[in-house]
Amino acid sequence: MPTCPLCGRPIPPGGGSLHHLTPRLKGGKDGPTVLLHEICHKEIHAVFTEAELARRFNTVAALKACPRIARFVDWVSKRPHAFRSKVPGRRRRR
Helix, strand or coil: CCECCCCCCECCCCCEEEEECCCHHHCCCCCCEEEEEHHHHHHHHHHCCHHHHHHCCCCHHHHHHCHHHHHHHHHHCCCCCCCCCCCCCCCCCC
């Protein structure tokens, strides 16, 4: 079973989502990708704009260094690996 590089929990079959480290719209179409839990992937896109992801948060280490993502990882790491939840709050506007 693969492991989510953001939260470190195992990803159950069918529970993963491919994340482009540089967004496709910002030149990352053929760039590196990572397999994340769906909830982790949704949190990233709820927090950052595509431009922010391309400029400052285009590595797993940079994502983990963000205080809001670090709080989320601390929270979600205590949940079962198959845990699913809606991302709280409104999504940011695109």
